[in-house]
Amino acid sequence: MFAHISKWFQGDVALIQAANPLLVLSVILITGYIFNRLARKLHIPTVTCQILGGVVLGPYVLNLFVQNAYTSFVPITNFALGFIGLTIGSHLDFRKLHNAGRRIAFITLADAIITPVVVFFSLQLFTNVSLEASLLISAIAITTAPSSTLHIVREKRAKGIFTKTLLAVVALNNVITIVVFYTVYYFIYYITSTSHVGIVAIIIKPLLLLVESIIIGSVVGYAVIYFTEKRKTRVSFLVMVMMAVIITVGTAETLHLSGILSSLILGMVISNFSKNKNTLFGAFKDIETEVYTLFFVLAGTHLDFAAIKIAGSIGFVLILSRLFGKTVGSTLGAWLAGSTDTIKKWIGIALYPIAGVAIGLVLLIENNELLSIYSSEITSVVLTAVVVNELLGPILTGKALQKSGEVDKNRLRLMDFIQEEFIKVDMQSDNKWDALAELTEFMYKTHKCHEISLEKLKNSFIEREKQVSTGIGNNLAIPHAIIEGGPKIRCVIGISKKGIKFDAVDDKPVHIIFLIATPKEHYDRQHLQVLSNIAKIFGQHPHIKKQMLKANTPEEVFEILQTEEVEELNPFFED
Template sequence: MTIYDQALGLAILLLAGYLGGRVAKKINMPMVAGYVIAGLLLGPSILNVIPEQLNTEFNLIKVLGLGIIALVIGGELEIEKIKSLGKDIFVITVVKVLATFVIVFFAMRYLLNLSLPISLLLGATSTASAPGSPMAIIREYRAKGPFTTTLLGVVATTDAVCIFLFVFVSAFARMIMDGLVTFSPGMFLEAGVELLGSFGVGIITALLLAVLFKYITDKQHRIAILVGIALLNSGVANMLHFSPVLTNMTAGFVFTNVSHRPQSITVLNEIEFPIYVVFFALAGASLHLDILLNNWWAALVYIVARGIGKVGGAFMGARLSGAPEKVQKYLGFSMFSKAGLTIGLVLIIQGRFPEIALIITAIELAAVTVSEALLGPLGTKYALISSGETQHAQAKI
């Protein structure tokens, strides 16, 4: 495949994704849903204009898109904004993650009669979130306020809790399959190293960014440096087996609060739109309708159980923390998206659990298809509009 084939494929994705977003907006859907559906139509599941091989050639764009999204989310979390919401964010995240894990585990184990290790692993992967879709919809509807800040905080912390839970659960599942019954401190050590390593790399690059921005004031130069930092964080984190998403979120958060210049990261707004369009169109082109159709019953049970866990867990956590009524009622509906971290966890499962990876991969990819194309964007739009924090003139349910 030549570089001109790649250029043509990228052009088709960008233009078709943009048109898909415009059509979605016309029928009162979030534009991000249009990007994803356009990619799905172009992908191997339907028209095959963007075949699997070409999709793989664009992995760098996926890394860049997710890195920028994570960096921007971290940059939105100013301590002055979230200090009154810190307890709410922590309690909601922990309760939501645990509720989702428990409900999905029991649904897989007792409704679908799957094995204990498979049920445990699906329960753990179900807790993952995807920051891209909520961030894009917040941008589209210009949402701002305590609900939006809480949403961003919960999205940012969910992946950290999910990673810790997954490392522990996957070690336990491996012990069950190997016939072992003893716990090892290594379970906690592995999770701790990944989280602390991600935080550490993010802090270092944030401090580097703060120093650079003292001397560099040109907006275009700052954009170039921020893009470089997003890629640097992603590359170093992946090389060290840390989380690229957590690393970039940490960098954005620390930089914003150390430099006291949150507007510095917002300069990425000038270039993020085409990156978002291609990123979500590529996500759509990666989805597999055949897997969804072949595993529709298991996927349906999984999606419903996960939805109950997300909505119910967010409600219980918000109630326990004394969060505002709007957060209690609507936050869970903005938590349906799943993509990047989920795919990463599935790849880990394929390496560590080859004997049971096939069914887990099928269910997860089917759930990702539905969540990214429909449930995630529509749920987030509903939550933001219901919270009353959207600024978009055409924002309506």
């Protein structure tokens, strides 16, 4: 025994050679808890500290367990990746993204085009990596780690346009990564195995993989909706969602598809078509800390620092070229989309993390007989990027969220409806009745008012407006109505540059409209405070009205309404 401990001190063997999986699990959770507390004290992202905790457990520091002791947790890791895919997919809510599509598409496409091009030519110009390996590495370089990004967003309690854009871009980024990688994968596979290139097969196979993942995620997603809405099963929502993720990942992995991509589709289906989506996604809150802890500490135990030595300068060429490509690509996309300065400046560094998807694609290359000849070049280089970016990437993502001003904004506040998706900047109506109809339809669509019909909602506003005009002067109108049912106060903001005849108290045309629907049970001091504070915003700060009328996109209006003057009149309920 003493001889064994002596060898352990010298770093020759692991301390525990045959550990029970439950012991390993308990040590992982305790390590995660300790490093979680350490992260708070050091004011660094929890994910970075938990990965460091895994490094401490692993072969380079304490070397507590043999490396294969962690392999029994592969199903848990796959489940965690599925859970992360589900959560990322939940942010692809078309209702919330309906007026952000241009921005998200331009940033995603620019990143997906420029990053691999920069990485490929850098590897070809500055290293001796083969053409085939360079193509595969360049495809892998597109991905941004959804796990690290999501964890940082949750930890920072971030909410706003930047956060919404980041999560949507990361989701689409990983879809594109998988499609591009498989296109390159099959291209190299065919030129290696045959004398001719099957162009149709190269194009069709990646698309078929995407379609199959969509089918799996959609079928399971609609099954969840059916059992929670039609059959109203008594199974708890937590169990239902866990079953959905397990079935989705298990089916996808069995068919050699991407579990995280199928889970992403599952999350997207639930987010867009389930009436119980908030309850379903909220069900995971009780266990998400443990899931993240297991995932990131385990990731730390697998980090191979020897890869940095093997890869040498090639690994750092990948890191620097990818960093440059991500920064230039996403910034260019934001510029082409006419995004705000905040997004242009900070979206690039928020996309640096790289981890799970990249490792999965590397393993795919290693397991292919024909492509495994390139794995010696690829594995060490990609793992070098993973090691560096998993430790530094979350810090940079956290920095970007901090600079965007959206940290600690994911809390309930008085006017929680001030969000990009509820803003309409191109109103076409000429009179108040048409304006009420136009904005009511916009509210019904964006807020998904299931508890009331569109006709009843319109009539509520019309009846209230007939009593007395809600055009309060200063080019502002606040039409409001009390409705039956509904979870909270709802509001949409409409802007008309030409002005609308609204019978306002000062007879001036209305340019800005806040249309508010309040459920009866919320008609109390909160309703009156909302009306009062909206009037104060424009009465005390006339420059805000001028800025809003100059804005061309909902994104710009949202940025204007995040200024300090508005923030003071839109308090958080926790404060």
